[in-house]
Amino acid sequence: MSHSKRIWGTLDPFFEPGPVLGRKVANVKFLGALLKLDLFDEYHFFLADRRQGNALREHLQKVVPELLEDGRIALFDRRELPGCIARTPYHCFHLSDCITSQPHMARMRNKYSRAFFPVTGTIHSLSYADFGGAFLRHLWPGNTARDAIVCSSRPGQVAVENFFEWLRESYSLDVSHFPAPGLAHIPLGVESDVLTPGEPSKEHAEDGGTIRLLVFGRISHHSKMDLLPLVRALHRLFANGLDPASVELVLAGWAADEDDFIPTLKDYVANAGVCMSLRLRPTEAEKVELFRSADIFVSVADNPQETFGITLVEAGAFGLPVVASDYDGYRDIIIDGETGLLVETIGPDATPDVDVLAPVTFDNQYHLLLAQRTVVEIPALAHALRMLIESASLRRSMGDAARQRIEKHFSWPVVVRQYAALWEELWKRPVEEEPFRDIPHPQALPYGRIFGHYTSRSLSPDMVVRAGRTGEAFYRGKDFPTLYSGMSMIIDPELTKKLVFLARKPVDTGSLIRKFMEVEPTLDKNSAHYHVLWSLKHDILERDRD
Incomplete structure (x- = not known):
């Protein structure tokens, strides 16, 4: 599909202030990469209110001032959507989260647009109790072959497929009358030209140096990962003869000051004889220093909130070998035995108690119940850690392979070009537009x-x-x-x-x-x-x- 102008549109700012979380980082970095790669003639943002618009404009002034000065970025009030869609030949609309408005955006396109442009949205965390309703919105007769949900990991894609299968069974929905959007797999990325390995600054274990294990992410037992199995694995190594002074555990990331988990963790670590340093809410510069000064990156995710694993990609960009749980999108990122080591996990095949309880409890409560029955096998974790702690050559070879893999598959320019290819491919899918014009969405109130x-x-x-x-x-x-x-x-x-x-x-x-x-x-x-x-x-x- 070609027009005199190629215009990219969205309902979202892709930029949110506040605590640094994986979803926010992924969205803002995607937007920056898209605008810097500059594959379109114009970029249209339809925002909910003036506050969003002012914050986004301020952000864009720092990132791509030339596009603003040239008038190629336009910020609209969302109420202008119908008129703009009716008169503007958009190339695509992409949303920062498929959970929010994607089906309703497709409905608006069906009603007002002269030609059906692709409408896409990205998955992030999938495990919130009310997401059944969000995915039910995706099952409606107005879906076309040009609508797609972009899944950042293959396990995440299977989870979305499971959502749709479960909803159709539960509501007796025939797939021919209630189709779902297509599913595409495109990973998240990193700025591999910015996140680069540092110069070696210290001697390694065989010369008596201390091996630094870095854990970076949300520091919470009910979100992302329980750290106690890692501490137990280190304690097991010490009991089997590893010198405790040869290892330092660096724990960095986001946590609230009043979180009572931090004192509990400190006591547990001290009792296990682990040397640990804690760095809360590091700046970007501090984050780079933390990764460059580390020897091994560790992430033992056990929580269904995790879908992709952006910190593993960041670690690979810094040339670090990774020890990670064989869980969710981690297995998309790590090639076991080549760029890192995956530790086997065990989980339940049914969760009837949580299924009933989750809709009436807070997300941290039911996520904890789920995570505490997801096992990261401690003996296997200890074995993987020992392999990398005791072998500088293995660390170097895996770190080098990880860096090459990230540059080839997970740098943001590579990822954004995959999106561009997806939008082009969706345009090629035939759609008979007129039958879709007046199909109402069943969850849009008349x-x-x-x-x-x-x-x-x-x-x-x-x-x-x-x-x-x-x-x-x-x-x-x-x-x-x-x-x-x-x-x-x-x-x-x-x-x-x-x-x-x-x-x-x-x-x-x-x-x-x-x-x-x-x-x-x-x-x-x-x-x-x-x-x-x-x-x-x-x-x-x-x-x-x-």
Whole structure:
């Protein structure tokens, strides 16, 4: 599909202030890579409010000021979507999270766009108790071959497939009437040109040096990973003869100051004889220093909140070998025995107690219940750690292989080009557009149908109206009805004056709307109908009671 301009659109800022979490980092880095690679002529953001717009503009001014100065980035109010989609040939719309608005974006495209551009969204954490409803929204008759959910890992893709299978079984939904979007696999990435190995700064274990194990991420027993199995694995090594002074555990990442898990962890580590240093909420510069000063990266995820594992990719970019649990997207990133070592895990095949409890408890509570029955085998973990602690050559070879793998498969330019290829491929899929135009989304409320009985009557084609006193003054420029913030995207005062002219004598609304659309061909029937009702509300028109 080709147009005079290639325009990329989204409903999301891809930029969020606040605590540094994996989803936020992935989104902002994707956006930066997309804009720096600059594959499109324009980039349109349809945002929820002015605060979002101001924050994004400030961020973009730091990242790609030249695109802002050239007018190639446009920030819109989300209420402008219908009009923009109707008149703009978008190449694609991509959302930062498939959970939020992707099906409703597809519905809006179906209704207003001249050509059905691809609509895509990305998965992040998938394990929240209310996500069944979010994925149910994806099963609706308006899905087309140009709609896709982008899965950052193959295990994550299987989880989405399982969602759809479970929902269809639960609601008896026939796949032919309730299709799902397509699924594509594209990983997250890192800035491999920024995250690079440092110069060796110390001697290694065979020369009596201390081997530094780095754990980086959310520090929480109910989110991402339980660290106690790692401590037990180190204690096992010490009991089997490894010198405790030869190993330092560096724990870094995000945790709340008031979290009572940190003191408990410190006591546990001290009792096990492990030398540990703790670095909370490091800056980007401190993060780079932490990775470059480490010898081995360790991540023993046991929590279904984890879907991909961006820290493992970062570790590979820094040339670190990884010891990780054989869990979720980790096995997409690590080639066992080549770029790191994967430790086998054991988990339940059914969770009936959590299934019932999760919808009425906090996410940290049910995630803890799930994680505490997911086993990262401690003997195998200890064995993997010992292999890398005792062999500098193995660390170097695995670290070098990890760096090469990241550059080839997980650098952001490589990842963004995969998205561009996906959007091109989706365009090639044939879609017969007209049958999709008027398919409503079953979870988008038909407000008129549900609440239409609240008013005394509805605006019917045979209702006779005429210009009101305010309307006549407005037409002559002697009165100025109030147009609230946000309404200027919906109501055009100059068009309203044409309504006054057409209704200078009593006329039924059916005829009035038909004539209105004849003199203003850009109006659709719904917009014309809205202008009439707004004019009645503000005394520009009034019902003729004679």
